[in-house]
Amino acid sequence: MKNFLLQLFFLLFVNNALLCMEKNDQELKIFKNLRCLICQGQSVADSNSDFAQTIKLVVKDKLKDGKSENEIYDFLVSKYGEWIVYKPQMNKTNFILWASPYLILISGLILFFYLMRKRHK
Amino acid sequence: MLSNIGNLLIFFTVVTSLLVIFKSSKLILSSANSISKNIYQLSILQSTFSIMSFVVLVIGFVISDFSLITVFQNSHTTKPLIYKISGTWGNHEGSLLLWINVLTIFSYLFLVFSKKFNNEFRLGTIITQNFLLLGFLAFLLFNSNPFSYIFPVPLEGLGLNPILQDPALAIHPPLLYVGFVGSSIYFSAAISSLFTNFGGKQFALSIKPWVIISWVFQTLGILVGSIWAYYELGWGGFWFWDPVENASLMPWFVMTALMHSLIVLEKRGTLYNWVVIMCLTTFTLTVTGTFLVRSGILNSVHTFANDPSRGLFILMFLSVMILFSIITFLKKFKLQNYLIETQSKETLILLNNWIMIFFLATILIGTVYPIFTEVLINSKISVGPPFYNTILIPVVIPILFLMAVAPRVGWIKAKFSISYYSLLVVLFALLINFLIQKAFKSYSWYSNLIIISSIFLIIYTLIDLFRGNFKKDLNNRLSRIISHLGFGLLIFFIGINHTLTIEKDFNLKVGETKNFLNYQIKFKSLDLEEKKNYKAVVGNFEILNKMKKKSEKLTPEIRIYDRPETITYEASIKSNISHDLYLTMSNIQRTEFYNIKFQEKPFMIWIWVSVILIALGGITKVFRNESNT
Structure with missing residues (x-):
């Protein structure tokens, strides 16, 4: 049974999932991850402004040069500051941001089960 | 002219509010057994005054009376009539007046529909409610008066932001406000219940309809807002994790959690303290959301109405509210004997609650974190969709399974076990997912997991519909089935939509x-x-x-x-x-x-339809409750 399920799992999930990412998808993903700095709360992908058009060209050029997604973010952050990326970078200052939701979730669950245990004894 | 009438009506509202507090306190102190007619009359008078003041403002907009600053700043003679009217609540001052209207109307309705409960508790609720009302009235009068006068009278108005000239935006704020302000009732009720020792099953029953009603309106309000964003903002997206959207979603999570734990309080008489905490949190979050939106402290696509002085006022109000809630709660806190077995529906509901709190915490942290980094270390960061998607989506998967399985588990003491039946449903879900991939295109393993778990919930809930004694106890499950089915469909369609766009x-x-x-x-x-x-x-x-x-x-x-x-x-x-x-x-x-x-x-x-289904579950619950009593 276990074996069968495992096989089924591989059949259903691991087909060509990883090949889905096309170039166009990557471009869009990056555009969506960048804030249009002269707009109010819009991403570069959503905005119609000149700024967004310029950034799109920059990103396209960088991709053509073979730069990776993270390298492009690093470049833009060094130029415009962290404000431009929607996904806050994992660093010392943002550690609390990334970790605290799960810390809350897990500590709550632990406390919950601890109290239950205690009551049972 | 209109300015004077409006101000006078607001003044009357303040006076009736003070009178209600005075009379009610006297009644409580004299420990009378009934609520005198006076209070009912005052309460309806209060609603009438505030509704009239709102009507006056609407008239101001309709006849384009530019002697009112609010009308001057947000209207124009060439605007179509419907947008003149909806312009009344399309700005900060007018929307605050609408907020006050809903507050007074809800207070009155609570008074009328709570007759079978303890009088002292009802009076306490009304008093608290009126204190909240006074707070907002003070805000209106001293900082954001929609009836402020301008002289000389301008000939033409400045017009309403075009993106707000839209039918969806005409109904979005009122829906959302009923949701927001509806939560004030159970805030007040919780405070009152702490003071009057009115707890347990009766307390649960007294606030249940209000929780569901506010939740339904909140759900619909969020839906209309998303539809509007979808076609008006030109993103093609419908949810952007924008601070303003987050402000409306945060109370929704607590309301949802509250709705579920209320069932425990009603059926098992336990979790009282937890329910009170959530009642207090919901309205606090509502005001917090208002603060974040109206103060302009955050950068948002929904840029109307921001002014730092407003922020300061709301912040003060908020601090008083939170401090008062915490002190009251700690002072009146009584350790309850909670009797919950690990393997029971109660445990699963608590688990649901904790996951809701996790969603809430994530959104709250994501929304306010940039403020702290900017103030403390002067670094401006953006927290956008990638953050929320990364953190939240993994936890959506267990909640989908929980939503399917938990309603079947018995109260008090049950036995968890994995049945072959569930495995069968899982296999069926896998099969459907496989067929979808064959028909369209394959997607990442992550999307697979989400779509499979949502199909699991959908099938499980649908089977539930036809299980057991179909007619007899369907009535009890119907609302839950509709809402859970709606949620399953929502995640399913969002998943499909996301991967196949x-x-x-x-x-x-x-x-x-x-x-x-x-x-x-x-x-x-x-x-x-x-x-x-x-x-x-x-x-x-x-x-x-x-x-x-x-x-x-x-x-x-x-x-x-x-x-x-x-x-x-x-x-x-x-x-x-x-x-x-x-x-x-x-x-x-x-x-x-x-x-x-x-x-x-x-x-x-189908994404919109799913959300309507979710709300429909709540609506059927409210009507069923009504017909039962």
């Missing part, structure tokens, strides 16, 4: 054609149109699906409004049952090219 961004000149995948997009011509309050450049596009041999005409617009002078980009959308075609265009300066964004979004309508 076709999106293309390119530049075209008039007369050119773009080919990609199965599509051929032809930019046929440009028209100029002159409308009452704007000019429009309309693009005529023909979109040919080469596979289906079907062509559609779409006409996105660039609108130039004159009052106030604004350019908006209107998307052209063709909806049908299986997918939406979505097209926007914008001019690229100094060239004859236009930037075109094309999207084919599968099952878009």
Whole structure:
């Protein structure tokens, strides 16, 4: 049974999932991850402004040069500051941001089960 | 003239509010056994005054009385009538007055519909409610008076932001406010219950309808807001994790959690303290949301109404509210003997609650974190969709399974076990997911997990519908089944929509054609149109699906409004049952090219329908409760 399920799992999930990412998808993903700095709360992908058009060209050029997604973010952050990326970078200052939701979730669950245990004894 | 009448009516509202507090306190102190007619009369008088003041403001907008600053700043004579009216709550001052209206009406309704409960508790609730009301009235009078006068009277108004001139935006704020302000009732009730020792099952029953009603309105309000964002903001998205959207979603999570733990309090008489904490939290979050939105402390696409002095006032109000709640709670806190078995429905509901709190905490942290980094270390960061998606989505999977399985588990003491039946449903879900991939295209393992778990919930809930004694106890489960089914469908369609959306961004000149995948997009011509309050450049596009041999005409617009002078980009959308075609265009300066964004979004309508189903579950519950009593 276990074996069968495992096989089924591989059949259903691991087909060509990883090949889905096309170039166009990557471009869009990056555009969506960048804030249009002269707009109010819009991403570069959503905005119609000149700024967004310029950034799109920059990103396209960088991709053509073979730069990776993270390298492009690093470049833009060094130029415009962290404000431009929607996904806050994992660093010392943002550690609390990334970790605290799960810390809350897990500590709550632990406390919950601890109290239950205690009551049972 | 209108200014005087309006101010006078507000003044009367304040006076009746003070009278209600005074009379009610006297009644409590004299420990009378009934609530005198006086209080009912005062309460209805209070609602009447505030409704009348609102009507006066609407009249001001309709007849374009520019002697009122609010009307001058947000209206214009050439605006269509419906937007003159909806303009009344399309601005900070007017919306605050609407807020106060809902507050007074809800207070009165609570008084009328709570007759079977303890009088002292009811009076306490009304008193607290009126203190809240006084707070908002003070805010209105000292900081944001919609009846402020301007002299000399301007001849013409400044006009309403064009993106707010929209039917969805006419009904979005009222829906949301009923949700927001509805939560004030159970805030007040919780405070009152702490003071009057009115707890347990009766307390649960007294606030249950209010929790459900506010939750239904909140759900619908969020839905209308998303639909509006979808077609008006030209993103093609419907949820952007924008601070303002987050502000409306945060109370929703607590309301949902509260709704579930109320069942425990009602059926098992336990979890009272937890329920009270959530009652207090919901309204606190509502006011927090208002603070974040109205103070302009956060950068948002919904840029109306921000002014730091407003922020300061709300912040003070909020601090008083939170401090008072905490002190009251700690002072009156009584350790309850909680009797919960590990393997029971109660445990699962608590688990649900904790996951809701996790969602809430994530959104709250994500929304306010940038404020702290900016103030403390002077670094401005953005917390956007990638953050929320990364953190939240993994936890959506267990909650989908929980939502399917938990309702079946018995109260008090049950035995958890994995039945073959559940495994069968899992296999069936896998199969459907497999067929979807065969029919369309395969997607990442992550999307697979989400879609499979949502199908699991859908099938499980559907089977539940036909289980057991169909007619007899269907009544008890119906609302839950509808809402849970709606949620399963929502996640399913969002998942499918997300993975199968076709999106293309390119530049075209008039007369050119773009080919990609199965599509051929032809930019046929440009028209100029002159409308009452704007000019429009309309693009005529023909979109040919080469596979289906079907062509559609779409006409996105660039609108130039004159009052106030604004350019908006209107998307052209063709909806049908299986997918939406979505097209926007914008001019690229100094060239004859236009930037075109094309999207084919599968099952878009079904996302809206799913949310309506979720709300429908709540609506059936309210009516069933009514008919039972």
